[in-house]
Amino acid sequence: METYVFEMQNLYIPRDEVYDSDSFPIRIEPIEGVEGFEEERTEDGSKYRTGYWRTAICFIEAEEERARELAECLTYVYSFFQSRDVRWDTYHPEGSPDKVRRMSTYQFPLDNTQMRFVRAVYEGGISWNANIGALVEVALETLDELSEPDRRDVFRNISMFLEAEASNVMALKHTCLWMVLEANANKHYNRTKKTRGETLFDEGEQTRIREFVLDGFEDEFTDAQLRHLRWLLGRNDIYEDSSKVKILDYVEHLDLGFDMDEVEEIVIEARGIRNKVLHHIEEARLKNNNDILVDMRKMVMFVILRELGVEPEWQDRLATPKIFGPESEYE
Numbered sequence: 074m075e076t077y078v079f080e081m082q083n084l085y086i087p088r089d090e091v092y093d094s095d096s097f098p099i100r101i102e103p104i105e106g107v108e109g110f111e112e113e114r115t116e117d118g119s120k121y122r123t124g125y126w127r128t129a130i131c132f133i134e135a136e137e138e139r140a141r142e143l144a145e146c147l148t149y150v151y152s153f154f155q156s157r158d159v160r161w162d163t164y165h166p167e168g169s170p171d172k173v174r175r176m177s178t179y180q181f182p183l184d185n186t187q188m189r190f191v192r193a194v195y196e197g198g199i200s201w202n203a204n205i206g207a208l209v210e211v212a213l214e215t216l217d218e219l220s221e222p223d224r225r226d227v228f229r230n231i232s233m234f235l236e237a238e239a240s241n242v243m244a245l246k247h248t249c250l251w252m253v254l255e256a257n258a259n260k261h262y263n264r265t266k267k268t269r270g271e272t273l274f275d276e277g278e279q280t281r282i283r284e285f286v287l288d289g290f291e292d293e294f295t296d297a298q299l300r301h302l303r304w305l306l307g308r309n310d311i312y313e314d315s316s317k318v319k320i321l322d323y324v325e326h327l328d329l330g331f332d333m334d335e336v337e338e339i340v341i342e343a344r345g346i347r348n349k350v351l352h353h354i355e356e357a358r359l360k361n362n363n364d365i366l367v368d369m370r371k372m373v374m375f376v377i378l379r380e381l382g383v384e385p386e387w388q389d390r391l392a393t394p395k396i397f398g399p400e401s402e403y404e
Contacts, residue, residue: 074098076167077133077140082125083185084151084159085111085203092206096214097143098134101206114185123184125160132167140164141176143213146224148179150212153231153377154205156187156238179232182239188394190374195390208383208391215382227380230257234373243359243366244350250369251347254340257376258319261326266314274312282306317344328385329375330401339368339399371398 081101086092088108092101107128114121131147133140144161151159158181165173193201194208216224230253237249266272274282283306290302305311314322320340325333342365349355359366374396378388388403396404 074134075137075140077135077137077144077164078167078170079131079133079140079144079161079164080127081129081131081147081159081161082127083110083155083157084129084147085155085189086129086206087203090202090204092204092209094206094210094213096210097217099143099147099213100132101129101147102132103129122186125158126185131161146213146216147209149228149231150209150216150381152181152235153381154191154208154212155189156183157181157185158183158235181232181235183235184239187238191391191393193392195392201392208387211383211387212381215380226256226260227377230373230377230380234370234377237370237373243356243363244354246366247343247346247350247359247369250366250373251343253373253376254320254323254343254369255316257380258316258323261323262314262319265326266322272313279312282312317341324372324376327376327379329372329379330385330403331372331375331399335399336372339365339372343369368398371396371401375401375403 076098084101085107086101086103088103090103092099094100104127110121110126110128113119116122131144133143135143141164144164148160160180162177163173163175165171191205191208193203194205196202196207216227219227233249233253237246240246240249283303286306287299287302291299294302313319317337317340321333321337324331324336342362346358346365349358383391385403393404
């Protein structure tokens with residue numbers, strides 16, 4: 074089996090450490106100078122504050138397509154856990170650096186100055202390790218078990234979160250974070266309540282509602298208005314639970330450790346801002362209340378942790394900076 078070498082950028086593994094996977098044919102080794110990158114990237118005037126810097130070499134023994142798939146998973150996982158754009162754009166068969174392949178992977182508009190979301194993993198006793206390979210292993214195993222569409226959904230959620238992190242536009246931050254919450258809640262609703270037939274109205278009731286409403290306005294509306302009304306009544310989502318109910322059900326299902334009364338207040342406020350932001354790009358309510366973005370940010374961070382297989386017992390083993398927002402019993 075061929076081994077492919079990926080030149081990883083902005084990825085931090087401590088000097089003299091490696092990530093040697095137990096479940097996948099992956100080995101990542103830091104290169105000389107990685108500590109300089111990690112120590113200097115937040116300093117004023119440092120060249121490492123922005124851009125892409127070769128910091129590690131990743132070896133994957135697999136068919137080429139499978140190797141690229143695993144390397145892509147690594148970029149999303151490390152980007153989320155280390156709060157910067159971790160990527161690669163070249164790789165080659167081991168021992169054949171002249172046979173370089175180039176592939177343009179997704180770029181997040183983040184600089185390199187953020188604190189790492191996960192700074193270390195607890196290994197027992199008094200031991201904490203800044204090599205978060207054990208956590209990365211959990212995330213890779215979780216992603217590998219997903220279908221391709223579900224895996225792409227997780228990548229989308231990480232992308233939306235990191236886009237929100239990078240943006241200085243409050244409306245964009247709100248939109249990205251809300252998209253993660255609402256899209257995931259809709260997906261959960263479709264796979265649970267909707268699949269079990271636990272909808273607000275069954276098909277017979279939906280038909281009677283359509284007929285009742287159309288009969289009531291048939292003599293009041295123009296033909297154009299009636300066509301629009303028929304289109305509205307033909308939408309399935311108007312017969313479903315509200316976005317608030319769906320998000321609350323989803324958050325409770327994930328067991329994020331938040332007080333659900335507080336979550337409900339956050340969702341109601343965020344939903345109230347949504348239409349103004351999406352239809353008018355109006356930021357007034359966001360400028361007067363930046364706390365809603367802080368609260369949404371923390372909720373989305375915890376959602377993505379669960380999507381990556383980080384359950385409460387694992388979350389308790391993570392060393393993270395103080396994350397402002399609703400209090401969770403798992404921090």
